[in-house]
Amino acid sequence: MQMPVANAAIVARRAAIVARLRQAVPDAVIDDPAETRAYECDALSAYRCPPLAVVLPADTAQVATVLRICHEEGVPVVPRGAGTSLAGGAMPTADAVVIGLSRMTALLQVDLTDRLIRVQAGRTNLSVTQAVEGQGFFYAPDPSSQLACAIGGNIAMNSGGAHCLKYGVTTNNLLGVTLVLMDGSVVELGGPMGEAPGLDLLGVVCGSEGQLGIVTEATLRILPRPAGARPALIAFDSSETAGACVAAIIRAGILPVAIEFMDRPCIRATEAFANAGYPDCEALLIVEVEGTAPEIDEQMALIRQIAQGFAPLEFRESRSEDESRRIWLGRKSAFGAMGQINDYMCLDGTIPVSALPQVLGGIAELSRRFGLDVANVFHAGDGNMHPLILYDANAPGELQRCEDMGAEILKLCVRVGGCLTGEHGVGVEKRELMTEQFSDIDLEAQMRVKDVFDHAWLLNPAKVFPLAISAPRRQGTADAA
Amino acid sequence: MRPETEAELAQIIRETRVPLSVTGGGSRLRPDEGQGQRLETTGLSGVVLYEPAALTVVVRAGTLLQDLQQILASEGQMLAFEPDLRPGSTIGGVAASNSSGPRRVLVGACRDAMLGVRFVDGRGQVISNGGRVMKNVTGYDLVKLMAGSRGTLGVLSEIALRTAPLPPCAVTLALPGLDAAAALPALTAALSGPFDVSGAGWLPDAGVLLRLEGLPVSVRERRRALTDRLAPFGSLIESDAALWPRLVPRMAQGDLWRVICRPSEAPALLAHLPQVLAMDWGGALIWADLPAGQAPDLPPWSGHATRVTGDHAMTLPATAPLVARLNDSLRRRFDPRALFQGGA
Ligand SMILES: Cc1cc2nc3c(=O)[nH]c(=O)nc-3n(C[C@H](O)[C@H](O)[C@H](O)COP(=O)(O)OP(=O)(O)OC[C@H]3O[C@@H](n4cnc5c(N)ncnc54)[C@H](O)[C@@H]3O)c2cc1C
Numbered sequence: 001m002q003m004p005v006a007n008a009a010i011v012a013r014r015a016a017i018v019a020r021l022r023q024a025v026p027d028a029v030i031d032d033p034a035e036t037r038a039y040e041c042d043a044l045s046a047y048r049c050p051p052l053a054v055v056l057p058a059d060t061a062q063v064a065t066v067l068r069i070c071h072e073e074g075v076p077v078v079p080r081g082a083g084t085s086l087a088g089g090a091m092p093t094a095d096a097v098v099i100g101l102s103r104m105t106a107l108l109q110v111d112l113t114d115r116l117i118r119v120q121a122g123r124t125n126l127s128v129t130q131a132v133e134g135q136g137f138f139y140a141p142d143p144s145s146q147l148a149c150a151i152g153g154n155i156a157m158n159s160g161g162a163h164c165l166k167y168g169v170t171t172n173n174l175l176g177v178t179l180v181l182m183d184g185s186v187v188e189l190g191g192p193m194g195e196a197p198g199l200d201l202l203g204v205v206c207g208s209e210g211q212l213g214i215v216t217e218a219t220l221r222i223l224p225r226p227a228g229a230r231p232a233l234i235a236f237d238s239s240e241t242a243g244a245c246v247a248a249i250i251r252a253g254i255l256p257v258a259i260e261f262m263d264r265p266c267i268r269a270t271e272a273f274a275n276a277g278y279p280d281c282e283a284l285l286i287v288e289v290e291g292t293a294p295e296i297d298e299q300m301a302l303i304r305q306i307a308q309g310f311a312p313l314e315f316r317e318s319r320s321e322d323e324s325r326r327i328w329l330g331r332k333s334a335f336g337a338m339g340q341i342n343d344y345m346c347l348d349g350t351i352p353v354s355a356l357p358q359v360l361g362g363i364a365e366l367s368r369r370f371g372l373d374v375a376n377v378f379h380a381g382d383g384n385m386h387p388l389i390l391y392d393a394n395a396p397g398e399l400q401r402c403e404d405m406g407a408e409i410l411k412l413c414v415r416v417g418g419c420l421t422g423e424h425g426v427g428v429e430k431r432e433l434m435t436e437q438f439s440d441i442d443l444e445a446q447m448r449v450k451d452v453f454d455h456a457w458l459l460n461p462a463k464v465f466p467l468a469i470s471a472p473r474r475q476g477t478a479d480a481a
Numbered sequence: 482m483r484p485e486t487e488a489e490l491a492q493i494i495r496e497t498r499v500p501l502s503v504t505g506g507g508s509r510l511r512p513d514e515g516q517g518q519r520l521e522t523t524g525l526s527g528v529v530l531y532e533p534a535a536l537t538v539v540v541r542a543g544t545l546l547q548d549l550q551q552i553l554a555s556e557g558q559m560l561a562f563e564p565d566l567r568p569g570s571t572i573g574g575v576a577a578s579n580s581s582g583p584r585r586v587l588v589g590a591c592r593d594a595m596l597g598v599r600f601v602d603g604r605g606q607v608i609s610n611g612g613r614v615m616k617n618v619t620g621y622d623l624v625k626l627m628a629g630s631r632g633t634l635g636v637l638s639e640i641a642l643r644t645a646p647l648p649p650c651a652v653t654l655a656l657p658g659l660d661a662a663a664a665l666p667a668l669t670a671a672l673s674g675p676f677d678v679s680g681a682g683w684l685p686d687a688g689v690l691l692r693l694e695g696l697p698v699s700v701r702e703r704r705r706a707l708t709d710r711l712a713p714f715g716s717l718i719e720s721d722a723a724l725w726p727r728l729v730p731r732m733a734q735g736d737l738w739r740v741i742c743r744p745s746e747a748p749a750l751l752a753h754l755p756q757v758l759a760m761d762w763g764g765a766l767i768w769a770d771l772p773a774g775q776a777p778d779l780p781p782w783s784g785h786a787t788r789v790t791g792d793h794a795m796t797l798p799a800t801a802p803l804v805a806r807l808n809d810s811l812r813r814r815f816d817p818r819a820l821f822q823g824g825a
Contacts, residue, residue, distance in 0.1 A: 113669050114743040136674075158618045169616065171625065172593045187803045192743045192784040193585070193765050197796045198808040199634075200579070203592060203625025207618050227675045247534035253557060253646030291675075292706070295699040302696075350614040353535045382615040383535070422616035430619075437619055438609070445608045446621040448814040452807060464620060 001047055001403075001428060004462050004474065006094035010075055011052065017073055018053050021097070024065050028103075030054040039080065039098045043145075044088040044429060046399065051078065051092035056100045059120075060178055060186060060216040063099060067214065068184030070097055076458045077182070079210040081122060081153030084145045086346060087427025089157065089209050089463060096461075099214060101152050107131050108217065114192075116175055117222050121152030121215045125159075128220060137222040140167035143423070144332070152215045158207030160423040165381040166257040166290075169423070171206040173221045179205060179213040182454040190219065204449060209425055210460040212453040226290040229257065231327045232300060234307050235281035235314040239263055239376075242283035243356035245310045246380045249287065250353070252306055254299055259381035260286040260331050263360075266338070266375035266388070267330070273337030276330035279314045285380065286331055334377045335388075343393040344375075345402050349413030350422035351383045362412045363387055370405040372398075384422035385413070411436050426464045434466055443469055485524040487599065487607060487638040493520065494636065494820065495605030501820050503632035505543060505574030508567040511787075513794040514631070517820075522573050525638055530613070533558055536644045537596065537613050542573025542637040553644055561594040561643035565729040573637045579629030583680035583692065583725055586672060586762050588645070592628035597641035600627055602634065603816030613641040626811070633822060634815040648694035652704060653680075655720035656689040656711065661757050662748055664689045667714040668763045669744055674710055676703045682728040683760040690724055691717070730758040733770035736791035738777065740767040741784040753779050 010017070014031075022029045030036055031053045041048035052075065057063045070077050076096040083090050092098050101122030109118040112135060119128060125146040128139040142161030143149055149159070155177065160169035167173070176190025190202040205212050236242040246259055262270070263283050271278055278284060289299040300317055307315055318324040338344050351359050360376065367374045378385040387409055391402040410420050410430065414437050420430045434443060443465060450457065450473075457473045472478040482501075484490040494501070500517035504510070522543035529539040533556045540549055546564060549572055553559050563584035564575045574580075576598075581590035588594075597611030610623035627637060656667055664683040671678050671691050680692030691707065693700050708717045730737060737758075742750055744764035751757060754777060756770035765784075771777050773791060781798075788795040800808070812822065 111743075111745065112673060113745040115673065116743075158622070160616055164616065168589065168593060171622065172589050181803075185803055187801065187807070189804070192741050192746075193590070193762060195590075195741050195784075196804070197785050197787065197800055198804065199811060200592060200625045200629055201804065201807060203628070204622055206625075207622045224673055224675045250536060251534045253649065255646065291699060292702050295696070295702050298696050298698040350612075350616050352532060352537065352614055354532050379616070384616045417612070418614050419612045419617045419619045421619050422614070423618060425618050426620065434620065437612075441606050442609050443620070445602065445606075445610070445623060445815070449621055449623070449626070449811065452810040452814060 002467060003049065003093055003428065004467065010095040013073070014052055017075060020069055020073070021053065021055055021066060024069060025055060025057060025062050028056045028058065028062065030056070039083070039092060039100065042083040042085040042088060042090040044086055044091065044427070047088055047091055047428065049092055049094055051096050051098045052094065054098045054100055056103050058103050060180060063180045063214055063216050064184045064186055066097070066099055067180055067182055071183045071458065074456070074458070076461050078460050079152070079156065079214045081150030081156070082124065082148045084149045085153065085157065085425065085427060086348070087421070087425040087429040089425050089427035091428055093462065101150060104216065112137070115222050116219055118217060118219045119151055121155070121218055122150050125149050125151060125154055132222050133225065136225050138225050139220055139222055140173050141170045144335070151218050151220070155206050155215050155218060156208065156210045157423070157425040160384070162258045162260060162379060165259065166255060167223070171203060174202065174206055174218065175221055176219040177202060177205060177215045178217040179215055181213045182456070182459050209427065209464050211450055211464060212459065227292040228296060229288055229290045230296045230300065230318050231286050231288040231324055232303065232318065233278070233314070233316040233327045234285045234287065234312050235279040236283045236310065236312055237281060239283040239360050240357045241310050242285055243360070243380070245285065245307055247353055248306050248309065249303060250381065252302065254302055256287050256289050256299070256303070256381065258286070258288040259379070261376070261378050261380035262331065262334065263376040265373060266334055266377045269341050269375060270330040270334050270337040273340050274329050274333035276326050278330050281313050286327055331377070338375055338388050338390070342390040344388040344390050345406055347385065347387045347389070347406050347409055348421045348424040349385050349410045349418055351385060351413050351416055351418035353380070353383045355416035355418070356383070359385070359412060359416060363409055366405055366408050370401055372402060372405055383418065407433060428463055431464060432466050434464070440469065447473060482519065483521040483524045487525065487601065490525065490636060490638060491601045491605045491607055494601050494603065497820060500822070503636050503821065505571030506545070506567070506569035508570040509574050509578045509580060511789050511794055512791050520636065522636065523571060528552060529639060533644070536561070536615070537641060538644050539613055539639060539641045540572055541639055542571065542576070544572050546570045546572055546575055554647065557647050558644045559647050561645040562588055562591050564591060566726065572640060576628055576637055576640050577630060577632050583682055583728055583761055586681050587677060587679040592625050594643040595624050595628050595640060596643060598624050598627050598637055599639040600635040600637045603818055603820050607638070608635070611641065615643060633812055635821070650697045650700045651692065651694040651722065652700055653720045653722045653724065654691045654693070654704070654707070654717045655687055656715045656717060657687060658715065659688045661751050661760060664760065665744060665747055665764045667711055670710055670714070671707060672763045674706070676707045680725060681763040684724060684727055685757070687720065687724055690720065692725070728759045728761045730768045733758065733790060735771050735773040735775070737789050738769045738771050738786055739789050740769060740786040741765060742767065742782050743784065746782040746784070749780050750782060753777060
């Protein structure tokens, strides 16, 4: 993976830039190499680079001050939430200042009449729900990293979670943001219902991977907590049958809050690790429905009836809190479990559910061709796949082989009508694959949006767009058109 | 002009020397819009791809909304959002105006159901963004930018949308006799519990209107719980589903205004809006009839008000200068010759 060469002139001015930042925000600047190490990479830890400096501002005004200085100095800036990005979205370059939001965790407003909460953007996803659950509400997007990841990172990546089949992803639950532009100006986007006159700027900022501005505060929609929830585990003797069952459930008009899928390699690894008591089968589904007990009974009866048509090896409907916990336990430990037995690379392609059998077949074929095992776990209801490619990081050349195979799988997803990333984002990781999904004209249209928000291309550069395509803009040699 | 293909559409835009007014069915035009040469999209019609099991449909922008709804209904489905139905309107017009009816309180707006778009910008280039899968964070979300852009960035040629199962059972409930201000706490109570209310509005003659949809047992359960919860406001009676379209008034004696606010701000606004025709979205949307040509005198609030009928367009309060600048620059980037700016 290639990163642009750091601007030597900026690196040479490091001391002066740090001094200027420190004068403006005295207790917020970190430049000791031992301390900036922690900001060398995000959760895509295979790639790392120490930044020029790190600033940890306390509020919007400080973020604006720091950005204004960086803008004047021509220094690139990398925004950072909790650093859990799996796409290298928060990875710095040697000439960049990292602005971390870890000190900005304040709860600013809870309004139950308007069903919203306003927080500083460094606050963790889980703590947003924790702030309102006592009053019977929750914040719906629930990425698996919710204990650690920050709302600002969620907004930048438009993160989703297991329950997004019913509740949508971040963009569907975001009402407004305070955004600081690269030149230090502050703007409020959104409004009641997330709606503002003119263009939907909030909609385009969400998912822009920290390239349009730094989100310092966010207004989020909160929802009343459902009366209850119950999962069922359904085991099958083939992945195809499991896939067909997913389609049949959706087709029948039932909309569960979650439908999760695991295949045999994944089940085996998870069992060895978490001991959730999963059945011995080729593939399994976890289907969760919500409501009061009679409502859940009604939905479960329908799901059971549909599943019977696919001759499942087992239909295990939870009858207690403990059983529910155990059904989810395996799924929730899947990534950790795989990490215990092997190095792995987690992909994040999305496909139309109808293409599931074809894609699973294609992945198996690629697995043979590249000689690397794959375990599949994914959000089946919405076609968001997480194939985990297993490799040995110490074996020479295996990481490269793994990356090549990952690229082939993602191309396959695009070929069947899907996309490169369903929730993790493009970052540096999938940047060069963008041309598989978009024409140059499509990419040019997206880059025009960045031109408007950040004309000098200083915010989180070298992410999202293929390096060759973004080079004229990053180097300031593009036409003003 | 009425192109039949996307290529023809692109050619027209590349070659035009005069400003264009993009229209679908022309059913959602606002004051000052539609002044340029008409460019009708109704020739670009038809379903490109429909996968009921994936809950997605891809449709050309000029397709009549009613035709699309019929096709979906034949598979037991509907659009995943609720457009307000206007005779002759096209799905492109619905998307370009982000037109979202009562179900918005539960499932979100039109923009939330839009998965992908193809459009021709002011340079005559065909641009594709998003896709046809439910989760997609590949690149910037220009789909949202196009939703509600009212034809000022380009002409939509194709839209991928989320569909949803048609609810097997639906019931409209009412609390009659409440005036607008008294309706607000009842609406808030209905939306603050686990009742999955899919419509929460108010009409002067019908009072509070609530809708429950889903499987039969579930609707019955939620109705019982909701009745208990709303007991302090009166007794919830069964009402008529035909009332819902009236939550989107189309005409006023003077000018029709659409006011967006937080429900907690609504009481203060209501005090300044003598003629309220309807409220929707739990009080976040107020439709008011105001004397023609006159701007309402409203206290400061977090939303905005738009005049949707009458002689001239008007939005209150004035857009913040920086936001206005971002809007203008984006429009200039996508439409450098200002072909589509007639309505903006
Ligand atoms: C174990 C694990 C499980 C995960 N599960 C999921 C999952 O289920 N669903 C999912 O969607 N993702 C998941 N992720 C990915 C990751 O957690 C999300 O992308 C998350 O939103 C990143 O948040 P963060 O605060 O850590 O952001 P960071 O990693 O710090 O940054 C991510 C991106 O956002 C930008 N950014 C951060 N803060 C701001 C801000 N305030 N303003 C502007 N830009 C900003 C950064 O520049 C970067 O581009 C998982 C990650 C891990 C490690």
